Amino acid sequence: MTWISTNLDFILSLAWQHTLIAAPAVLLSLLISVPVARLANATGWGRKLIVGGSSLLYAIPSLAVFVILPGLIGTRILDPVNVVVALTLYGAALLVRSSSEAFDAVDDELLTAATAQGHSAWQRFWRVELPLAGESILAGTRVVSASTISLVSVGALIGVQSLGTLFTEGYSRSFLTEIAVGIVGTVILAVVFDVVLQGIAALLMPWTRRQAGPRRTRRSAAPGTARADDAVPTPDPAVATAGGTR
Amino acid sequence: MATHPFRPGPLSARLPEAVTPRRRAVLGMLAAAPLLAACGGDPLSSASSTPAADGASPGGAGGVVRVGSANFPESEILGELYAQALEAEGLQVERKMQIGAREVYIAALQDGSVDVVPEYSGNLLGYFDKEATASSSEEVAAALEGALPEGLTALTPAEAENKDSYNVTAGFSKEHGITSLADLAGYAGTLRIGGLPELAGRDYGAGLSGLTEIYGVPQEKMAFTPISDGGGPLTVRALTDGDVDVANIFSTTPAIQENGFVVLEDPKGMITAQNVVPLVSSEKVTDRLRAALDAVQKKLTTDDLLAMNAATMGAEKKQARQVAADWLRQKGLV
Amino acid sequence: MIASLIAWFSDPDHWSGPGGVPARALEHLGYSALALVIAVLIAVPVGVWIGHTGRGRRVVVGLSSALRALPTLGLLTFLAIVLQIGLRQAVIPTTIVLVVLAVPPLLAGTYAGLQAVPREVVHAARANGHSTGQLIGQVELPLALPMVVGGLRSATLQVLATTSVAAYLGLGGLGRYLFDALAVQDYTTMLAGALLIAVLALAVDGLLLLLQRLLTPTGLRAARARV
Secondary structure, three states, X not given: OHXXXXXXXXXXXXXXXXXXXXXXXXXXXXXXXXXXXXXXXXXXXXXXXXXXXXXXXXXXXXXXXXXXXXXXXXXXXXXXXXXXHHHHHHHHHXXXXXXXXXXXXXXXXXXXXXXXXXXXXXXXXXXXXXXXXXHHHHHHHHHHHHHHHHHHHHHHHHOOOOOOHHHHHHXXXXXXXXXXXXXXXHHHHHHHHHHHHHHHHHHHOHHHOOOOOOHHHHHHHOHHHHXXXXXXXXXXXXXXXXHHOO | OOOOOOOOOOHHHHOHHHHHHHHHHHHHHHHHHXXXXXXXXXXXHOOOOOXXXXXXXXXXXXXXXXXXXXXXXXXXXXXXXXXXXXXXXXXXXXXXXXXXXXXXXXXXXXXXXXXXXXXXXXXXXXXXXXXXXXXXXXXXXXXXXXXXXXXXXXXXXXXXXXXXXXXXXXXXXXHHOOOEHHHHHHOOOXXXXXXXXXXXXXXXXXXXXXXXXXXXXXXXXXXXXXOOOOOOHHHHHHHHHOOOOEEEEEOOOHXXXXXXXXXXXXXXXXXXXXXXXXXXXXXXXXXXXXXXXXXXXXXXXXXHHHHHHXXXXXXXXXXXXXXXXXXXXXXXXX | OHHHHHHHHHOHHHHOOOOOHHHHHHHHHHHHHHHHXXXXXXXXXXXXXXXXXXXXXXXXHHXXXXXXXXXXXXXXXXXXXXXXXXXXXXXXXXXXXXXXXXXXXXXXXXXXXXXXXXXXXHHHHHHOOOOHHHHHHHHHHXXXXXXXXXXXXXXXXXXXXXXXXXXXXXXXXXXXHHHHHHHHOOHHHHHHHHHHHHHHHHHHHHHHHHHHHHHOOOOHHHHHHHX
């Protein structure tokens, strides 16, 4: 325990470096996979390619990708960017697959209805498909976030610092406390990411909140959208009652 | 996790028209949020405020000295000694500890990922000059000057030394009468040797090929177990457990004395002198940097290394940073 | 790079002896199979229970995502020290780490498979006088089997790719090529090792895909469509 208090600065700086690698990787995988999944769904072979390609990528060990990347993209070998790029690839591989399934699950009837109401394909995507697929995409993003945070630590083997540094350093001197702090820190970081993701999702997709808090909280959280709020029927009756009981 | 994207409700409620204004605002945020976040903390943007990102910025910028280390505790202590001595001199320092084996951090020095790395003279010489025959500290230091490639400079070697050493247990030594590397060739069975994975591929210094070429141990009589723990606890344990007969452990490892291992003698000087020496990217060598590091080099002894290793690896488990700070203060260098 | 890779693969030295590709691939398969068998023995019964009763789903889902966030490298080094193992038993921490990795997808596949069995089918089986044991063994599990194998496939992919970490503790397997090459910055061997692992994983995945197709009862698709 004294080790933790005397080295708190060190641990926190590693956690911060861990975050700086994981956060961009998760965000980039989301930004890449949603459009790719939607476009691939438009063609039959596109979906097959995604399913096959994502398992192919997952079969390649992360350590090898970390080491080989600098040769492929021209970065320096100790550059954290190598780890960010590799983890983005892994994250996108997983997320493109679940996003593709999410878009696929959107009811065709609704799409037809939207078209009948005069929505262009672009409008239909933003107003109908994406909101409806949102919850599944969120679920996929949460999985990607957890596994990305766990994988960042492998970077320690190639000299990219993160909470994983506590594992290699602790191991080389048989120091359990240090390793345990690294494990607990990684899990805490994963939980924090998860809470943040869910928070963002609750703001963006209020209809997904099963146990919605008092409506007032929601309004103050998103003041810009408050005025429109009353005019918007919540799409899911179950959620509407849950939110309205307060 | 629910995968239903949408709970079925009355169709009228599901029609897109009704949900437009709110959704549009919300979706705008969805699109913008990750971008904003990415601008804030993305290593790709190489913002100078992020310590992790500086590897991406052009070398030499702002006079930051990046101090690295190999992936074993002593190297990190030495790296910290250098880093803190440079900081005391008023230089701006960034740490890149625990990079990996020599092959990795030399590459990192050469591509500008790191500027200063603690080295060991003999192995460094052998890395760049496979034919090097220098063995004593002085010979190695002299040979090193000519052997380093353009762009790398070795500063003053310290008296402190830490070599590879091949160890056997006292029992094994007694039973087979083995006290020297020269005795290994006479061993009847297959020698099970444990050590860092790089030993198998190294044709210099303590690499396994030296045992064959210099001490005549036939290759087929050696079974090598690579252990990636920086010559640390697992290697020691493998030897005490009898999983290997011979273990390559760094000579300043406290466990050698603790376990009463027999360090095999090296009469033919296969394992060359290994004085601690800072290896610096030449463009970063300034008078201030040289003065700060030389001050450390002048006072550093092998006993200091042993004591500092005991502090990080022993019961105290002090961090390299702390151990280095204590030593520098004790020697009046900060 | 391609040329040196070809040279690596055509070097007969890389194909024979204890360090050769066949031996390393067998070790790799061995560690992975051991972990997967243990994971199946744990995850499938638990998954069946959850899927059948519908109880404990929340707990298990939460636990699975927590397991997912556990860093493999950290768990491995932690266990290696805490179990006080020497080289001889390095297979124990390695196997535990791989089991932890394999359980979440297997569990998810199993309970999702059971839950996807249409309620009418379950009621019909009950009406026919099936006992709980018969219901699970003869109706629910067979119908869920394709999804169970689906879970097994993703578990297998991850385990085969991650078995490389065994080499960190001094064990064999194809990961040996990665760690040995990492130590000396040998890109060719590193790439060759990565390729071999990927090819092995995809080959095994292909076999499991075949199994999945064979296990899908005829008429299941029709049953699904009705839901």
